Amino acid sequence: MFGRGTGAGAQQVPFAFVAEADRFRDNVTPPPRERAGTGEIAGRVLIGLVVVSGLVGSLLLGMPALDVEQQRDRVQQQEQAGHSR
Template structure:
């Protein structure tokens, strides 16, 4: 009925952090000039789109300066 408690060797878990493989991965292939140019072009396109959207959106975010006077005159007329 009673289970015997035996120590479980968890030393293999501690060794897993220090394990070094003797198999080296293959070297990374260098990107071609066309791939590098494509990455730069994509990045510049994204940045230009973000800057353009901010520039085009600025007038919509700006509060007009002449409208508060017109609203106050309309409210006084009631």
């Protein structure tokens, strides 16, 4: 027999009851999901566009700083400007 709870006052549960409980638990289907409304879909699309545009913008703004050739030219120009003073 299966004990229910712990302690001295625990009640015994018959096996047939436990087997029936498992059978009834398995035949319960969850309710169908609600379809997203137009506003919710538009909000999700808008959030996605904001995230993507932020990533693209940061890439466009960061690319000149990562350009090695342009960095060399800038350093050479600064060195020449420093020597001409």
